[in-house]
Amino acid sequence: MPGPFGESAIKADTLVKTYGEVTALAGLSFTVPAGSVFGLLGPNGAGKSTTMKILTTLSRPDSGTATVAGHDVLREPNEVRRAIGVVTQRSGTDPQATGRENLLLAGRIHGMRGTAARSRVDELLERFDLTSAADRVVRTYSGGMQRKLDVAMGLVHGPVVLFLDEPTTGLDPQARADMWAEIARLSAQERLTVLLTTHYLEEADHLAERLLIVDRGTAVASGTPDQLKSELRGDAVVIDLAPEADLGLAERAVEAMSGTHEVTVEGRTIRSRVDNGASAVPAVLAVLEREAVPVAAVTVARPALDDVYLRHTGRSFAIAGEVRV
Structure with missing residues (x-):
């Protein structure tokens, strides 16, 4: 289903980014359909986080262009920021504040006040099964609860595109499964576009409707998980x-x-x-x-996604992840 900005929620065109003599992105291009879960898959150092920083206006590419929710990331950064939610690898919560206080603060940052802000916070606490822990300080939360709160904070202002950077790293299997279910529900029921970066092959296979596999800053394969595996x-x-x-x-x-x-x-x-x-x-x-x-x-x-990666790069995913860029 097209979004208010058309068929594509994200477009990246030949993005290049270097840090000194290290090339993080070497002409990366891809398109994310509106209302889908799109997986950006690659080992550590592949360029996933750099791509996320550019698309969320936290970094500028050396060359290339990108649009998010119909807005150019370089010419219209404020419009992009209003349209997106971002959940980074590291938790953005205040561990000394309660879950409710963290969500209210996130709402205020986005200009939400009064009854509307409190109602939205209550809605998110219930959705993520955090109501009973809402008035506990976050440092007492389990890893899975903290990650749920992180995602809730990214959604508090009602974005149309959600960026999830390694959302389940460090979670136990049950907490990871719970997060998978919530991500799938966000896309299916709310038509939210989700760009997910991960180095978990199983996670990408389970969640993403389409995948882009990146290695050393370039795209090596793209398609649905089944399409990619069926090529083998x-x-x-x-x-x-x-x-x-x-x-x-x-x-x-x-x-x-x-x-x-x-x-x-x-x-x-x-x-x-x-x-x-x-x-x-x-x-x-x-x-x-x-x-x-x-x-x-x-x-x-x-055939599995690791076999797809091996075919296109000549090395397995695990071996590739041992080398950081």
């Missing part, structure tokens, strides 16, 4: 070699097998795509045993 043929076979194994011999043996393709090596792990994982595993083990290559473990799985 067959199953993924992951072979963890024993410490004494000859890595080169193992790689050559796997590459020579019939029906294997896209063989990659990281550390002591060999990954390969095969047409049928169930039948391939015994064959792989037989070949490696014949070559006297000891194996620690072999797993097989249907």
Whole structure:
């Protein structure tokens, strides 16, 4: 459904941003449909946070343009700020104030006063199941409760676009699931456009209607999660070699097998795509045993977003995240 600003809530065109000799963004472009949850996915240092800072007017690109809710981020920063809510990685709450006081302050910052502000705060406290804790100081909240309060503060003024930067980092599984449910509800019931950055592959797969995978400041793949995974043929076979194994011999043996393709090596792990994982595993083990290559473990799985990332960058998501930019 189009928003008041048209079909696209966010447009970024060839954004470039450098910090000294480090290039954080190298011509990044993408469009976010109005009323959708859009996932900006990448490892630490991929350029996600830099993109968020530019789109929320906290930083200026070296070149390129962007619009949010129909407003140019460089020419109309105040209009952009009025149209958006922002939830950063670090909590913006005052730990010594109560949940209610934090929300009222956020409302006042956005010009809300009196009965309207109090009614909106009560509404958000109920929506995020925080009413019973509303008058407790935030430092007594659990991590999940603090994150809910952060999101509520980002929504207090009724934005049309919500930016969530790593919203579930550090949460336990139940708190993460609760946050996922709330994000999905915001988009489905309120037609709020949500741009979500995350380095959790499962989170992106679960929440985002469309994804942009970024690496080293550039886009490497885009589409729906299912579209991206369907581009991959067959199953993924992951072979963890024993410490004494000859890595080169193992790689050559796997590459020579019939029906294997896209063989990659990281550390002591060999990954390969095969047409049928169930039948391939015994064959792989037989070949490696014949070559006297000891194996620690072999797993097989249907295509996942990590396989998509591996295909486009030549390295797995976990390995990429070990290098910060």
